[in-house]
Amino acid sequence: MPTSSYIPFNKPYLSGNETRYIEEAVRSGKISGDGMFTKRCHQFFEQQLGFTKVLLTTSCTDALEMAALLIDIQPGDEVIMPSYTFVSTPNAFVLRGARIVFADSTAENPNMDPAQLESLITPRTKAIVPVHYAGIACDMDPIMALADRHGLFVVEDAAQAIDSFYKGRALGTIGHLAAFSFHETKNIISGEGGMLAINDARFAARAEIIREKGTNRSSFFRGEVDKYGWVDYGSSFLPSDIIAAFLWAQLENLTSIQQQRKAIWQRYYETLAPLRAEGVQLPEVPDYATNNGHMFYLVCRSLEERTALISQLKEQDIHPVFHYLSLHKSPFYADKHDGRQLPQADHYTDCLLRLPLYYELTEAQQNRIAEGILAYYAHQTQPAAH
Numbered sequence: 001m002p003t004s005s006y007i008p009f010n011k012p013y014l015s016g017n018e019t020r021y022i023e024e025a026v027r028s029g030k031i032s033g034d035g036m037f038t039k040r041c042h043q044f045f046e047q048q049l050g051f052t053k054v055l056l057t058t059s060c061t062d063a064l065e066m067a068a069l070l071i072d073i074q075p076g077d078e079v080i081m082p083s084y085t086f087v088s089t090p091n092a093f094v095l096r097g098a099r100i101v102f103a104d105s106t107a108e109n110p111n112m113d114p115a116q117l118e119s120l121i122t123p124r125t126k127a128i129v130p131v132h133y134a135g136i137a138c139d140m141d142p143i144m145a146l147a148d149r150h151g152l153f154v155v156e157d158a159a160q161a162i163d164s165f166y167k168g169r170a171l172g173t174i175g176h177l178a179a180f181s182f183h184e185t186k187n188i189i190s191g192e193g194g195m196l197a198i199n200d201a202r203f204a205a206r207a208e209i210i211r212e213k214g215t216n217r218s219s220f221f222r223g224e225v226d227k228y229g230w231v232d233y234g235s236s237f238l239p240s241d242i243i244a245a246f247l248w249a250q251l252e253n254l255t256s257i258q259q260q261r262k263a264i265w266q267r268y269y270e271t272l273a274p275l276r277a278e279g280v281q282l283p284e285v286p287d288y289a290t291n292n293g294h295m296f297y298l299v300c301r302s303l304e305e306r307t308a309l310i311s312q313l314k315e316q317d318i319h320p321v322f323h324y325l326s327l328h329k330s331p332f333y334a335d336k337h338d339g340r341q342l343p344q345a346d347h348y349t350d351c352l353l354r355l356p357l358y359y360e361l362t363e364a365q366q367n368r369i370a371e372g373i374l375a376y377y378a379h380q381t382q383p384a385a386h
């Protein structure tokens with residue numbers, strides 16, 4: 001049993017209405033996909049948040065797999081994405097036979113560096129997949145311009161990017177397609193869950209078909225065809241309405257969840273600001289981006305320093321965690337990578353540390369975390385300059 005002083009990395013937020021809505025869904029007698037709660041969630045994104053068309057999926061991983069099917073990835077096609085990302089970003093395309101061309105991150109934050117992308121494009125390049133790390137936007141204008149010039153698709157991995165913006169535009173509405181996650185570690189959750197945003201109308205009808213086992217069942221239920229059948233390839237990507245009922249209880253509270261998470265983020269930013277003078281990097285939000293309070297991280301000066309800091313905080317029952325391991329060096333992809341060095345991705349692999357950030361984190365707990373970190377650095381001496 002964790003003691004009362006225990007501060008985990010994450011704790012799923014519950015509004016209190018999740019089980020009530022699940023019960024409602026169960027009692028309605030219709031708990032397969034695309035029921036009443038799924039429709040409510042879709043409407044919320046399309047009418048309140050300005051998305052053109054969205055479809056709930058069972059995960060962000062599935063939404064990315066749908067995107068790979070929709071843009072018709074073929075064996076040998078190349079897809080450019082950051083090395084510093086979750087395995088699902090490449091896996092969705094690798095499953096279709098794509099070759100992944102990993103880009104390095106910027107020095108400012110783990111997002112991929114648009115300035116490096118043009119040199120990675122070949123006649124086989126089919127798509128670019130920007131990942132909005134920590135919910136902070138990639139610089140999308142140069143990425144979209146490059147994609148336009150070379151006739152490429154852009155699929156945003158917006159798993160962490162709900163309620164975040166690029167020059168006033170919601171993340172997930174900019175690329176041709178975008179994938180969101182409602183995994184329990186994200187801002188808005190359903191345990192497992194995700195969503196595909198379809199921003200290019202060319203994909204709208206086929207997205208519904210691919211999500212429904214390759215059938216035109218969705219258009220049948222709208223009365224557009226008088227029977228439904230097998231019209232394309234596809235799989236089962238739609239979640240049960242029980243999942244959507246849970247998600248609806250969260251979406252209803254989007255504003256208060258976001259207020260709370262952003263306040264926690266801001267408090268970290270202010271209390272830990274002195275670390276910058278020590279050479280520790282804090283997340284900075286570029287002028288074109290916003291912060292959605294998804295994640296607060298430090299970039300330590302070295303792997304040794306991060307390891308020592310983690311173990312010191314663990315002794316105080318505080319549990320920060322590191323994040324991705326560069327995928328170009330992963331056991332699965334190292335021998336398929338083209339050998340380019342990606343020093344920024346490796347730097348974040350070694351040095352990035354995520355701090356506890358969840359709705360119920362109290363100010364007192366946050367002070368304990370900040371004091372633990374500041375105390376660690378107060379006892380460090382600056383590495384000698386040579």
Ligand SMILES: *Cc1c(COP(=O)(O)O)cnc(C)c1O
Pocket residue numbers: 058059060061062085086088089131157159160180181182183192193194
């Ligand atoms: C969480 C996450 C995913 C995977 O989301 P699931 O819903 O668990 O499939 C993919 N990409 C990124 C960047 C993520 O953070």
